[in-house]
Amino acid sequence: MSKWPYNTAAWARLRTAHLSIEPLCRGCEAEGRLGTANTVDHVVPISQGGPAFPGHDGLASYCASCHSAKTARGAEAGAIRSTKPRRGCNPDGTPLDPAHPWHEKSLRAKVHVPSSHLNPQLVSGEE
Ligand SMILES: [Zn+2]
Structure with missing residues (x-):
């Protein structure tokens, strides 16, 4: 299911550490809600040359629904997916x-x- 680097022990450690530093979802916060984050996202996507294991300032916490919405709209989404209603x-x-x-x-x-x-x-x- 998951692919590199998300299937590595190093990512699991980095993800857990980042969630302890930034436990709330940035997407929810931007909309005035408090959401518990369970997903750690790269600020600069790996596909755009971002580091796979950045420092914590290169990572952002999201809840599952904000992360999937961001991924569907963001730079990593294909042209077809971005036209999705x-x-x-x-x-x-x-x-x-x-x-x-x-x-x-x-x-x-x-x-x-x-x-x-x-x-x-x-x-x-x-x-
Ligand atoms: Zn959220």
């Missing part, structure tokens, strides 16, 4: 993917219910 929503429920059908105005108009049509008893929850 983004998954998930903003906090207000707006899909992140600009091609998502929700963004079709006509569709949104169909599901929009004017507030005057809402049953006030159902909306307020009062008997």
Whole structure:
């Protein structure tokens, strides 16, 4: 599964040491959340000439979901993968993917219910 250098004992030691220094996910931190990191990433990818075993300033901690999102969008992703639709929503429920059908105005108009049509008893929850 894993390939060099991730299958080496040296990487396992470096990864464990880095997670103890930087236990929180940088991606979560950037979005104002606290996420426990379990993945150590190279700041400069090995594929771009970065060192396989850099110092701790050459490493970054991420949680699994931020790391896979970063890898899918980042420099190591191929052109095909970078066109993959983004998954998930903003906090207000707006899909992140600009091609998502929700963004079709006509569709949104169909599901929009004017507030005057809402049953006030159902909306307020009062008997
Ligand atoms: Zn994260």
